[in-house]
Amino acid sequence: MAADPAVPTLSIIVPVKDEEDGIAPFVARVAPILDGLLPARDWEILFIDDGSTDTTLPAIDLAHRAEPRVRGLSLSRNFGKEAALSAGLDHARGAAVVPMDVDLQDPPEVLGEMMAKWREGHEVVYGVRRNRRTDSLPKRLTADLYYRAHNYMSSDKIPEHAGDFRLLDRAVVDLIRRMPERNRFMKGMFAWGGFRQAAVEYDRARRTVGKTKFNYWKLWTLALDGITSASTWPLRVWSYIGVVIALLSFVYALYMIVRVVVLGSDVPGYPSLMVAVLFFGGLQLISLGVLGEYIGRILIETKQRPIYVIRHTIGIEEQG
Template identity: 70%
Template sequence: MNMVELSLVMPVKDEEAAIGPCLARLIPVIEAMDDPAARSFEILFVDDGSSDATLDVIRKANAADGRIRGISLSRNFGKEAALTAGIDAARGMAVVPLDVDLQDPPEALPKMVAQWRQGFDVVYGVRDNRETDSLPKRITADFYYRAHNWLSNDKIPEHAGDFRLLDRKVVEVIRRMPERNRFMKGLFAWAGFKQTAVSYHREERKVGRTKYNYWKLWTLAIDGITSASTAPLRIWSYLGGVVALGALGYALFIIIRTLTTGIVVPGYASLMVAILFLGGLQLLSLGVLGEYVGRILTETKARPLYVVRETIGTD
């Protein structure tokens, strides 16, 4: 493997219109840096099963500039798997995951590289605003970060995405993580090392449209929490204990009331409320347990995280 100073890893799916503008803005920013990375870098696109001409655009970009490389996966494996494929194939002493939509601005790269040169192993980007997000998304994102960090020992920086610089030794640690249920921000946090933040202004998406809807964001949030913590299982154990103690206390109350005031026939409404409440708790606890059992099944299959169909510009 011929090493370079800096690797930019960009998972893409149906982004044929975004690649050109991205390269036109990204490459001048890198070449203008007063750093060896300006003369030794690569841009690695990971085509995650695109159905448009994304792969052809990557081929043309590679033919025009050998510093641009590509990997085509055999189907759509999802962004976390595609990002993993890019990190595995990256040759840089520093690796930066970056979105092709330019919402995470390339102009933040010189600051990240400067912090890396000062000895930091991970330099993560933190949004100084979420103005490009809708109000419901801002509220749910803030709630998720707080919930994740409360439940997990692996704290993730609030309002930090995948946009970050990773030193080669951090990359090697991440490459050794075998789990199939990938939540990359959690893996970055677990790796540790010396970290610092760089603030940046998140921009509006200028080309194409996002592939993430609210359902995908919800499943990603569930993956993030269940991959980083077993606290949800523990919470339901505690809740079950509280309900059991409450039931025991209520039983003692009924016994004492019966002995002192006589037998009172319970009402239908209260009985139904108790049955539905306990039934709901049981179904919720089974759902939480099922999430973890499903992940155990996925891990025991030990299937590859991704399958590479084609490589472009790879030595």
């Protein structure tokens, strides 16, 4: 529990973009649950407006006027959800911090079970979906494939079907804040820290307010960021492919020598030559693309630019 009365026990951080219709329903549903969990009312809800173009920021300001424990940060542009989460972690004051989505698909009623496990001594309590019935079949298949691929290639295992909805102890938050990388994959960063972890299962509801900001391209980009930030396996695999191809080429060369000695020389076929050229050219382009992904991330890291820029605050003094 928080010892300083000015420091809340629990902080809820909520990244939002163009969610003007979701702010009031979120506060109306979550605030009574938090009041029931924390009789001292030592909680806060921190919205991070990630470059909204609608009236999301005025909606946050209106919620703050009605409930001072609702606070807000407005970023100077859309930096992405991972950067918005980082801003929330940097400014959350609670002894425990829970990232949540404003769409309420992750039920706030689960917070009670998370708090109970936290009080038992767990530093990370992550929510796990019992099923993905609310997702389309392609999304279910690709999500399952991604979790398996990530955990196969990376030593930092992430729980399958667990999103950003989780409770983080202040020790975990402080550790993540010390991580300097600009290419951020928060699930991987949560996993890297370790600590004592526990799972809470829940059923995810369908979205009823607003629209998702994640299309398949953004999900693919996030998956690519997750794999390249947590593993060098995509780089290493090309060494193995090169060795296999070299061995096959050597075997084929021996075959050709024996064939010429025994049967004599013949004119090689043009189609087979083109297939070989295009095949190996394609492999080279793929390997260059993988190298380019990592080099691009090195470039971003060397620039040392801020992860996010704050334009405006509501109920909070800007921190360094």
